[in-house]
Amino acid sequence: QVQLQQWGAGLLKPAETLSLSCDVSGGSLSGYYWNWIRQPPGKGLEWIGETNSRGGTNYNPSLKSRVGISVDTSKNQFSLKLNSVTAADTAVYYCARRIDFRSAYLDYWGQGILVTVSS
Amino acid sequence: QSVLTQPPSASGTPGQRVTISCSGSSSNIGSNHVYWHQQVPGTAPKLLIYRNNQRPSGVPDRFSGSKSGTSASLAISGLRSEDEADYYCAVWDDRLSGVVFGGGTRLTVL
Numbered sequence: 001q002v003q004l005q006q007w008g009a010g011l012l013k014p015a016e017t018l019s020l021s022c023d024v025s026g027g028s029l030s031g032y033y034w035n036w037i038r039q040p041p042g043k044g045l046e047w048i049g050e051t052n053s054r055g056g057t058n059y060n061p062s063l064k065s066r067v068g069i070s071v072d073t074s075k076n077q078f079s080l081k082l083n084s085v086t087a088a089d090t091a092v093y094y095c096a097r098r099i100d101f102r103s104a105y106l107d108y109w110g111q112g113i114l115v116t117v118s119s
Numbered sequence: 120q121s122v123l124t125q126p127p128s129a130s131g132t133p134g135q136r137v138t139i140s141c142s143g144s145s146s147n148i149g150s151n152h153v154y155w156h157q158q159v160p161g162t163a164p165k166l167l168i169y170r171n172n173q174r175p176s177g178v179p180d181r182f183s184g185s186k187s188g189t190s191a192s193l194a195i196s197g198l199r200s201e202d203e204a205d206y207y208c209a210v211w212d213d214r215l216s217g218v219v220f221g222g223g224t225r226l227t228v229l
Contacts, residue, residue: 035218044121045156045164045207047218060217094163104154104209104218107175109163 002027004095004110012117018082022095022110029053029071033098034078035106036069038091046091050098051078085117122147123208123221130227136196139224141208143189147219151211153191155184158205158223167206168193195226203228 008020022034036048049059051069059067068081082089095110124142131137141153153171156164166175168184171191183194195202208221 037218044223045209045220047220049217058216061215098218102211102213103152103170104211105152105166105169106154106156106164106209106218107166107169109165112163 002097002108004097004108006093006095006110006113008113008115010113010115012085012115013119014086014117015084016117018085018089018093018115018117019079020093020095020113020115021077021079024076024078024097029073029076029078031099033058034069034071035096035098036080037094037096037106038089039094039112040088040091048080048082048093087117089115090117091115121222122212122215122219123210125206125208125221125224127222128225128227130229131195131198132229133198133200135198136194137198137226138195139193139206139226141191141193141221143191143210143219145189146214147189147210147212148186148191149189150213153184153186154209155182155193156207156209158207159203160205164207198228200228202226 003025005023030053033050035050051071071078092112094112096106097108099105155168157167158164171186172184181197205223212219
């Protein structure tokens with residue numbers, strides 16, 4: 001059974017860099033796309049971007065200038081960095097596995113981490 | 120503003136059948152499979168329907184999905200109190216080259 005376990009800082013000040021990681025257990029990174037999705041309090045889901053096991057990336061155009069997603073196959077882990085955060089970046093951040101080329105097939109999700117941006 | 124349009128709320132009484140719609144365009148629903156997720160407040164989303172109308176193992180057959188043109192629907196029959204949750208449709212968008220979600224529908228079981 002694949003499991004995704006997220007970790008990282010939950011409280012940031014404006015202009016700081018958000019940094020989260022997602023450990024994958026019970027399966028390989030190879031052959032899948034590894035995604036980050038966020039959900040502001042009381043709102044819907046927003047796709048942030050993804051990486052594959054070879055380090056290729058794809059980002060939401062609305063966040064592309066501030067986002068970096070990387071993969072570490074030796075640790076079976078992938079990570080998210082979002083720089084210059086503001087209060088609008090306050091959200092629960094989820095990692096998730098996506099399968100199939102050009103599909104929204106998100107079959108496994110992490111538990112989510114609330115990241116709050118406040119001065 | 121979401122790329123996919125869902126009604127913000129839906130409701131029904133136990134045992135009833137409820138449908139939730141998801142409207143998109145030719146660059147997303149019109150050309151790719153639709154997926155549905157269920158999210159109980161305070162928990163992570165859970166995959167409910169994949170490839171328009173397929174159920175992962177463990178999902179009751181009370182849940183069904185369909186797609187026609189640029190719209191899709193999720194139907195829940197024999198409504199139960201534990202079905203009270205938020206439901207999201209998701210599709211790959213060819214124009215954006217990424218995953219897009221509907222705004223979500225809060226289902227209340229009266």
